[in-house]
Amino acid sequence: MIEGLECAACGTWAAADGLRNLCPACSGPLFARYDLEALARGWRPADLTGRAPGVWRWREVLPIAPAEEPLTLGEGGTPLLRSRSIGPALGMPHLAFKDESCNPTLSFKARGLAVAIHRARALGAHHVAIPSAGNAGSATAAYCAAAGLPCTVAMPFDTPAPILDECRAHGARIQLVDGTIAEAGAWIRERVSAEGWFDVSTLREPYRLEGKKTMGYELAESGGWELPDAIVYPTGGGTGLIGMWKAFDELEALGWIGNERPRMISVQAAGCAPIVRAFEAGSQRAEPVREPRTAASGLKVPAAIGDFLILAAVRASGGAAVAVEDDELLAGARRLAAEEGIFASPEAGATVAALPGLLESGAIDPEARTVCFVTGHGIKYPVLCEAGPAGVSS
Numbered sequence: 001m002i003e004g005l006e007c008a009a010c011g012t013w014a015a016a017d018g019l020r021n022l023c024p025a026c027s028g029p030l031f032a033r034y035d036l037e038a039l040a041r042g043w044r045p046a047d048l049t050g051r052a053p054g055v056w057r058w059r060e061v062l063p064i065a066p067a068e069e070p071l072t073l074g075e076g077g078t079p080l081l082r083s084r085s086i087g088p089a090l091g092m093p094h095l096a097f098k099d100e101s102c103n104p105t106l107s108f109k110a111r112g113l114a115v116a117i118h119r120a121r122a123l124g125a126h127h128v129a130i131p132s133a134g135n136a137g138s139a140t141a142a143y144c145a146a147a148g149l150p151c152t153v154a155m156p157f158d159t160p161a162p163i164l165d166e167c168r169a170h171g172a173r174i175q176l177v178d179g180t181i182a183e184a185g186a187w188i189r190e191r192v193s194a195e196g197w198f199d200v201s202t203l204r205e206p207y208r209l210e211g212k213k214t215m216g217y218e219l220a221e222s223g224g225w226e227l228p229d230a231i232v233y234p235t236g237g238g239t240g241l242i243g244m245w246k247a248f249d250e251l252e253a254l255g256w257i258g259n260e261r262p263r264m265i266s267v268q269a270a271g272c273a274p275i276v277r278a279f280e281a282g283s284q285r286a287e288p289v290r291e292p293r294t295a296a297s298g299l300k301v302p303a304a305i306g307d308f309l310i311l312a313a314v315r316a317s318g319g320a321a322v323a324v325e326d327d328e329l330l331a332g333a334r335r336l337a338a339e340e341g342i343f344a345s346p347e348a349g350a351t352v353a354a355l356p357g358l359l360e361s362g363a364i365d366p367e368a369r370t371v372c373f374v375t376g377h378g379i380k381y382p383v384l385c386e387a388g389p390a391g392v393s394s
């Protein structure tokens with residue numbers, strides 16, 4: 001059970017018994033904390049036997065009371081698929097894909113929003129609001145529909161049309177804004193207090209991270225409590241990467257894994273790569289990108305509130321941050337579809353596109369057990385559907 005909330009920037013503690021956004025002292029992101037020492041004494045991997053797969057399998061380290069019923073649409077428990085074609089072609093015999101497109105609403109955003117909306121409802125929210133580049137909006141809409149909570153989703157005008165349709169089908173109120181997720185966030189923040197909404201923006205509430213961290217728990221379990229050597233993750237706001245890093249620390253505190261960590265590799269689009277620029281410059285924070293451009297809408301995040309956490313994890317792991325061009329990431333997504341049978345979003349395509357450069361620079365060893373995150377499904381992206389799969393004329 002959750003013990004409290006700790007600011008990831010300044011270490012201030014806050015109670016976890018009410019609706020909360022940022023740290024009351026410094027406006028940093030709040031992390032949920034558990035009594036891992038007590039858990040380590042009694043909780044063992046064997047206790048998982050017989051539990052259903054998915055996010056709520058890890059309920060001891062999630063914000064849910066022992067007898068509480070979780071809000072679920074079947075999120076998590078996604079397959080880890082050995083690469084059949086791309087890995088062998090690159091000389092990477094141990095390349096695998098964590099296929100998050102199997103989640104409800106077809107992206108990994110379901111994990112975080114399942115937990116955040118569960119918790120928001122439990123703590124008495126009346127209306128949820130979120131700025132989104134797309135997939136987080138549709139996941140919010142679906143979980144709010146399931147929870148019986150109204151929600152408002154603010155998204156850029158160029159959000160892929162299927163995602164807007166999905167949000168409408170779930171009954172969300174949609175606000176389209178001129179600009180990126182940054183302007184959508186500003187639109188929400190101008191209204192939250194007057195409207196009485198609860199803001200579930202990335203890392204501006206503590207529990208989306210808790211859902212996302214279960215990707216790390218799943219990787220550890222599927223490797224027999226051994227982590228992969230490298231994780232390649234398409235980074236916008238970075239919650240998945242930060243969440244997995246948190247999961248690994250928790251698993252070590254529980255005594256389920258040792259102190260070894262995968263190299264965390266952050267991949268961004270060349271037209272919006274604030275983390276890559278900061279990584280290269282040796283900075284702890286990232287400069288906002290002025291005119292972000294990319295077809296991978298989930299990567300069009302000009303400034304991430306958790307930039308310092310992404311950079312710290314990448315550096316502590318001996319990882320890297322790299323950018324790929326749009327034509328490369330789209331080709332990566334088409335390869336995943338045509339060669340692996342995984343119809344992946346452009347963001348996921350970025351991880352495949354990054355591999356040759358990562359091998360060349362030595363950031364990844366060809367023999368490394370490498371996991372690329374397929375964070376979302378390609379069906380929501382007309383930019384992929386219109387052009388037809390690679391190498392096949394329409």
Ligand SMILES: Cc1ncc(COP(=O)(O)O)c(C=O)c1O
Nearest residue numbers: 236237238239240298347375376
């Ligand atoms: C499919 C997809 N992949 C990756 C991302 C980036 O995720 P994060 O914000 O966790 O870095 C997003 C965000 O919208 C997304 O929709």
